[in-house]
Amino acid sequence: xxxxxxxxxxxxxxxxxxxxxxxxxRSDPFLTNEPAPHxxxxxxxxxxAFVLLALNLPEDAKAxxxxxxxxxxxxxxxxxxxxxxxxTRVTVEILTNTGAIALAAQRxxxxxxxxxxxxxxxxxxxxxxxxxxxxxxxxxxQVFVVGRIDRKGLIQFEGESFSTRDSARMRxxxxxxxxxxxxxTPSGKPLWGLTKTQYVALFTECAKPLNSEVxxxxxxxxxxxxxxxxxxxxxxxxxxxxxxxxxxxxEKTLHSKVKGMARGTALAIALNEFGLGFRPLxxxxxxxxxxxxxxxxxxxxxxxxxxxxxxxxxxxPKMFTFNQLFQDETPLIELLDKVAAVSEVPxxxxxxxxxxxxxxxxxxxxxxxxxxxxxxxxxxxxxxRLKLHSQLLIDESGHxxxxxxxxxxxxxxx
Numbered sequence: 001x002x003x004x005x006x007x008x009x010x011x012x013x014x015x016x017x018x019x020x021x022x023x024x025x026r027s028d029p030f031l032t033n034e035p036a037p038h039x040x041x042x043x044x045x046x047x048x049a050f051v052l053l054a055l056n057l058p059e060d061a062k063a064x065x066x067x068x069x070x071x072x073x074x075x076x077x078x079x080x081x082x083x084x085x086x087x088t089r090v091t092v093e094i095l096t097n098t099g100a101i102a103l104a105a106q107r108x109x110x111x112x113x114x115x116x117x118x119x120x121x122x123x124x125x126x127x128x129x130x131x132x133x134x135x136x137x138x139x140x141x142q143v144f145v146v147g148r149i150d151r152k153g154l155i156q157f158e159g160e161s162f163s164t165r166d167s168a169r170m171r172x173x174x175x176x177x178x179x180x181x182x183x184x185t186p187s188g189k190p191l192w193g194l195t196k197t198q199y200v201a202l203f204t205e206c207a208k209p210l211n212s213e214v215x216x217x218x219x220x221x222x223x224x225x226x227x228x229x230x231x232x233x234x235x236x237x238x239x240x241x242x243x244x245x246x247x248x249x250x251e252k253t254l255h256s257k258v259k260g261m262a263r264g265t266a267l268a269i270a271l272n273e274f275g276l277g278f279r280p281l282x283x284x285x286x287x288x289x290x291x292x293x294x295x296x297x298x299x300x301x302x303x304x305x306x307x308x309x310x311x312x313x314x315x316x317p318k319m320f321t322f323n324q325l326f327q328d329e330t331p332l333i334e335l336l337d338k339v340a341a342v343s344e345v346p347x348x349x350x351x352x353x354x355x356x357x358x359x360x361x362x363x364x365x366x367x368x369x370x371x372x373x374x375x376x377x378x379x380x381x382x383x384x385r386l387k388l389h390s391q392l393l394i395d396e397s398g399h400x401x402x403x404x405x406x407x408x409x410x411x412x413x414x
Contacts, residue, residue, distance in 0.1 A: 206264025277301030305393030
């Protein structure tokens with residue numbers, strides 16, 4: 001295997017406990033414990049237009065091309081340029097139980113009517129439940145919110161409770177329903193505010209293998225390798241576009257060999273080299289976009305790998321077989337390549353953070369005293385001496401790889 005920064009080999013988990021979690025998911029509550037299957041159809045997470053953002057063109061030409069992208073000449077665009085906001089109507093249904101509560105409910109009617117909602121008050125039955133749902137017909141979206149008055153006169157909705165003094169908070173809640181529909185705003189919600197169906201569909205898409213190599217390619221050519229046939233539109237905020245144009249040299253190339261990896265992890269690793277990440281965003285119209293942003297401005301980027309579903313020895317058995325270990329001083333990359341060949345587990349560097357810490361992994365030389373142990377212990381020991389931490393993770397398809405990053409704590413810990 002070739003050494004250096006374009007290496008596609010594997011290391012192992014280091015000795016100290018992991019201090020960072022940006023590069024993994026702690027749990028996937030909507031998924032089974034089985035890895036998502038590979039798909040035969042080639043379908044990418046990215047679109048080709050994104051590649052133009054980092055072209056080594058004159059500034060005027062790049063700015064003009066970016067304006068064309070945002071005007072809808074590409075699938076990369078903001079939601080306001082490519083979609084029409086749905087006309088949303090909110091209907092509030094208030095359930096009552098007794099006469100006194102029914103009287104209290106009538107006092108709530110003008111509160112919601114003043115907020116622009118249609119209001120219906122009726123006696124509740126044992127079959128009724130508090131819920132929020134929507135019906136979409138063309139450009140019209142009808143949101144139905146069912147709540148119940150309790151004995152204290154508070155009105156209980158799904159995930160919300162109001163008194164008559166909470167007018168400002170109710171107004172904000174109604175505006176979110178008008179903007180985002182029954183799901184409400186995705187901001188601050190687990191799994192980017194996606195439903196079970198939405199998240200599983202996205203995860204399955206991310207589990208498909210990347211069939212093209214991107215190592216040695218510039219940003220625009222690497223992203224082109226992710227192809228353009230995707231059910232998800234890719235978008236960048238204007239601030240990210242400006243930063244890419246000003247901060248990323250057109251001749252900078254990728255080091256990571258990610259061919260064959262699941263697309264989600266492969267894309268996250270590739271973008272990470274440029275200080276970028278991506279995350280899903282649910283738009284006001286309920287569509288899912290993939291948004292690229294600077295890693296130093298977001299805390300919820302799509303993770304680089306996930307924690308293991310099965311035990312380490314079961315996930316990567318050859319990494320944990322015992323051998324007589326002895327290593328004279330040798331280049332770090334050469335040792336990692338050797339372990340990768342034996343264990344059949346690739347490794348990948350967190351070049352973004354390693355470069356920030358000024359660690360020279362290409363020039364580093366390591367050694368190990370003679371003793372019996374696993375390849376996991378060997379790699380954990382030598383990387384730790386370089387102030388690096390190695391961890392065994394899996395991609396979205398369940399295939400193992402080793403992620404080697406710095407020991408320094410990441411401020412963007414999830």
